Amino acid sequence: MKPKHTIWRLMSYSLQYKSSYVILFFTMILGIGLDLGMAWYLNQVTNAAIADGQVLWKSLALTGVIILLLNVINSYVDTYFKTRVSSKIRNRIRLDTLKKLLRLPESHYNENHSGELLSRMTSDNQAIGRACTDTIIDLIRSPLLAILAFVYLLTIQWQLALICVIIGPMTVLIGALYGKSLRRNSQELQTGVGKMTSLLQEIFGSSIVFKTFGLEKKLFGRFHTSSEDISRLEVEGGRIHASLSATAIAVGHFSFIITFVLGALFVSNGSMTIGGLIAFIQLLNHLTWPFTGMASLWGDLQQALGAADRIFKLMDQKHEYTELPEQTINQQPAYLEVDHITFAYNPSHPVLHQISFAVRPGQVIAIVGSSGGGKSTIFKLLLGLFQQNEGQIRINHTDTQSMKLEELRSYFALVPQDNVLYSGTVRENIANGNLNATEDEIRSAAQDANALDFILELPDGFETDIGEGGTFLSGGQKQRIAIARALLRNAPILLLDEATAALDRKSESLVQEALERLMVGRTTIIIAHRLSTIQNADEIIVLDQGRIVDRGSHEQLLAAGGLYQQLVHKGNQTDVIVDPNVSGVSNA
Numbered sequence: 001m002k003p004k005h006t007i008w009r010l011m012s013y014s015l016q017y018k019s020s021y022v023i024l025f026f027t028m029i030l031g032i033g034l035d036l037g038m039a040w041y042l043n044q045v046t047n048a049a050i051a052d053g054q055v056l057w058k059s060l061a062l063t064g065v066i067i068l069l070l071n072v073i074n075s076y077v078d079t080y081f082k083t084r085v086s087s088k089i090r091n092r093i094r095l096d097t098l099k100k101l102l103r104l105p106e107s108h109y110n111e112n113h114s115g116e117l118l119s120r121m122t123s124d125n126q127a128i129g130r131a132c133t134d135t136i137i138d139l140i141r142s143p144l145l146a147i148l149a150f151v152y153l154l155t156i157q158w159q160l161a162l163i164c165v166i167i168g169p170m171t172v173l174i175g176a177l178y179g180k181s182l183r184r185n186s187q188e189l190q191t192g193v194g195k196m197t198s199l200l201q202e203i204f205g206s207s208i209v210f211k212t213f214g215l216e217k218k219l220f221g222r223f224h225t226s227s228e229d230i231s232r233l234e235v236e237g238g239r240i241h242a243s244l245s246a247t248a249i250a251v252g253h254f255s256f257i258i259t260f261v262l263g264a265l266f267v268s269n270g271s272m273t274i275g276g277l278i279a280f281i282q283l284l285n286h287l288t289w290p291f292t293g294m295a296s297l298w299g300d301l302q303q304a305l306g307a308a309d310r311i312f313k314l315m316d317q318k319h320e321y322t323e324l325p326e327q328t329i330n331q332q333p334a335y336l337e338v339d340h341i342t343f344a345y346n347p348s349h350p351v352l353h354q355i356s357f358a359v360r361p362g363q364v365i366a367i368v369g370s371s372g373g374g375k376s377t378i379f380k381l382l383l384g385l386f387q388q389n390e391g392q393i394r395i396n397h398t399d400t401q402s403m404k405l406e407e408l409r410s411y412f413a414l415v416p417q418d419n420v421l422y423s424g425t426v427r428e429n430i431a432n433g434n435l436n437a438t439e440d441e442i443r444s445a446a447q448d449a450n451a452l453d454f455i456l457e458l459p460d461g462f463e464t465d466i467g468e469g470g471t472f473l474s475g476g477q478k479q480r481i482a483i484a485r486a487l488l489r490n491a492p493i494l495l496l497d498e499a500t501a502a503l504d505r506k507s508e509s510l511v512q513e514a515l516e517r518l519m520v521g522r523t524t525i526i527i528a529h530r531l532s533t534i535q536n537a538d539e540i541i542v543l544d545q546g547r548i549v550d551r552g553s554h555e556q557l558l559a560a561g562g563l564y565q566q567l568v569h570k571g572n573q574t575d576v577i578v579d580p581n582v583s584g585v586s587n588a
């Protein structure tokens with residue numbers, strides 16, 4: 001994105017706080033006036049001290065007090081409004097970013113590290129907040145102050161004022177010189193931080209795995225590489241910053257020494273008063289700093305523009321919904337047809353070929369097959385997370401591609417394999433199935449899911465906090481909460497990705513019972529792993545390497561031999577698990 005374009009977009013956020021910027025404009029002007037006023041005041045006081053005549057010390061003292069008071073008030077108002085505007089802009093951008101992220105298609109989450117998406121919300125957001133207030137105001141204030149200080153100094157000693165100002169502009173070039181490298185460095189650093197955050201998320205979310213497999217050293221090694229990369233980029237950024245400020249300081253000090261020595265000469269030959277020299281010294285910083293400081297301000301602005309660029313790129317991604325969708329639930333019975341669909345995540349490698357099946361309300365279809373056969377991908381297509389390349393999916397004879405995504409998804413309830421739950425209470429998690437459900441409906445869903453008894457035994461019953469992702473619950477309890485959530489949704493099509501993890505017998509039969517209640521009257525598709533589930537299905541579809549290699553009832557398929565027979569025998573007919581990891585027929 002062109003920097004100019006990024007700046008305009010940033011300005012559109014700032015313009016929403018026009019009145020605060022008007023106040024900041026006044027504090028800036030008053031601040032400039034006070035800086036100049038202080039130089040004038042020192043000039044007056046010094047000259048009064050040297051002069052023997054009648055000096056109005058009282059009025060000088062009063063002026064000093066007024067300058068001081070105005071400085072205090074101005075600094076308070078200025079800091080307060082800068083912080084206020086910055087945090088409001090950051091808040092808006094943060095909300096817009098998340099609003100966008102929530103509406104992005106599944107493919108976006110597929111292609112981007114979650115840590116990188118997180119850093120859009122954190123460090124990038126922070127950099128923008130600073131740029132929209134301190135940096136941008138200083139970029140206006142500094143040259144303005146420099147011009148006014150120059151005009152004032154001209155009235156004191158014009159030759160000296162001219163000498164000072166000739167040196168200053170040299171430093172403007174410095175900013176332009178280093179700006180590009182700073183921006184590149186900031187972009188690389190952000191990518192590195194994003195990767196590191198993703199890795200940390202994986203590490204913290206997998207403590208049981210790394211502890212069991214003794215992966216601590218390996219993970220530390222990966223983190224070490226990532227952390228070292230960041231450190232290298234930070235050092236490189238520091239080097240650019242250091243060169244920038246060293247060059248700027250050299251120019252600043254050089255101009256200071258020149259001015260001071262020449263100023264002393266002008267005082268000694270009588271063309272300037274000592275008060276004038278004091279005022280010069282007081283204003284010299286304001287005269288040269290704008291030039292020296294501009295370089296580093298420019299650097300900050302480049303960094304912020306880098307951050308804004310990344311955020312706006314994200315905001316420009318194509319979204320699924322124009323607005324955040326309301327939760328909608330369609331409760332009319334649904335006849336589902338999958339008609340010759342073919343799909344590829346990557347064009348050169350199709351993962352589903354010519355898949356067809358149909359399910360009526362009250363019917364259950366079980367999909368079984370080898371790992372990587374495409375079972376979950378069918379669910380993703382049904383839910384409109386990805387679009388098939390060929391074929392049609394129809395609900396009640398309507399092509400789902402002609403439906404809005406909210407409408408399509410309103411037909412479905414899902415019980416995922418890993419029972420995704422959110423931190424919060426048991427009640428909140430069940431209520432996610434239907435945000436308008438009454439307490440009685442929530443309780444009744446919990447009861448039908450065989451979850452009520454254990455919920456009531458929890459320390460705070462329905463109000464018990466289940467921890468991040470439900471860490472305080474057992475596997476079977478989490479499954480039953482997920483089933484209660486789906487029951488509460490009461491949608492006509494149920495997608496059930498059966499958990500492969502074996503539960504103890506009691507838990508297993510509680511879950512099984514709950515699932516049977518959930519399936520009643522619905523159009524159900526199960527990615528099935530348990531023989532009992534499969535045997536009760538109206539039709540079993542056997543999937544291998546993206547193709548339906550067999551279909552029929554349990555008995556028909558067993559008699560036919562083939563992959564189904566292998567899967568069942570591999571599961572040893574124990575009624576526990578049809579092993580999803582057995583190799584496909586063609587690989588066998």
Ligand SMILES: Nc1ncnc2c1ncn2[C@@H]1O[C@H](COP(=O)(O)OP(=O)(O)OP(=O)(O)O)[C@@H](O)[C@H]1O
Pocket residue numbers: 110345346351369370371372373374375376377378580
């Ligand atoms: N998000 C994705 N991006 C690219 N390829 C993918 C993606 N998800 C799955 N695949 C590939 O698509 C194929 C089918 O995967 P899918 O997850 O549908 O299989 P599955 O039958 O559900 O497997 P399992 O039983 O192991 O869960 C696999 O080859 C897999 O590598």
